[in-house]
Amino acid sequence: MIIPLCWMVYALSEERGLFTPSGFAKGLSLLAFGLAIATLGYPANDLGIFSNLWIDLHYGIQWRPAWGSWMPLPAPALTAFALATLFMTVKIIRKQRPMDIGYLGGLIALFGAALRHGDPSATLIFISLASLLLVLGLFQESHRMAFLDELTGIPGRRALLTDMKKLGRRYSLAMVDIDFFKKFNDTHGHDVGDQVLRMVSSRLKQTGGGARAYRYGGEEFTGTSPLC
Known part of the structure; x- marks a missing residue:
């Protein structure tokens, strides 16, 4: 127990x-x-007034x-x-x-x-x-x-560098940056800014064609896709 x-x-x-x-x-x-588990086998007769308990x-x-x-x-x-x-x-x-x-x-x-x-x-x-x-x-x-990036739930920069070695010779690469994000953070607060980052990452995750989204750092994102 x-x-x-x-x-x-x-x-x-x-x-x-x-x-x-x-x-x-x-x-x-x-x-x-x-200690509690080790003492469960202790003889009750040696406990005096606590033996009944x-x-x-x-x-x-x-x-x-x-x-x-x-x-x-x-x-x-x-x-x-x-x-x-x-x-x-x-x-x-x-x-x-x-x-x-x-x-x-x-x-x-x-x-x-x-x-x-x-x-x-x-x-x-x-x-x-x-x-x-x-x-x-x-x-x-x-x-x-x-x-994995903790905030957005998508792979981070280290995962990007690792996966780039597996893309082969033909692939497409896209960089996405949120414009004026610092100004937005200063105006509305970092909690709202985190919500924006999560929203953008969720949209990037929906990209088809075998593409994969990464958070490169800050408000920057990267997308890769192998080409046939």
Whole structure:
């Protein structure tokens, strides 16, 4: 139950670096979750007046309803996995980021490990799969951040330089610049200017004939298309 909830919290939180207040908070919470998991097997008889509370906690974690004998996992664990899956799926639909897909795939792999609890070889395979999916998601997210312009959602200058090497000898190239954009920004504000950039990029994305639009920088855009 603790692992899927911890996984969900980390997947839904924004990454702001390790050496930040948010990063330290994540590290401390991860340590707290690890200690909580490690102490679940502590003998209740050694806790004195807290022994009954410890027994009740274990009973709650392992609880199954009378009609739930078919359940592969206790009800709280299944609820935690279902809740985490729901929230991560919603985030994928909203953000459409590779790292979120990696988190969801890792959660499903952890669910498989939980179903095969008691089988060390199967557990190792599922945990390795979860780690691999996270690494792949991280690589894809790094690629997206490097080659995709965050504001407009179209490829950036680095993607243009990379794709130019694949165009061959015959291609067309167009440069688009928004006239008087600085004056427009100063008059109406940067938020409205960002809306203009997004609107222009969305129109350029609709260009047919195999053309592809890029944000070259600032209010400048580039379009390329291979020629037959």
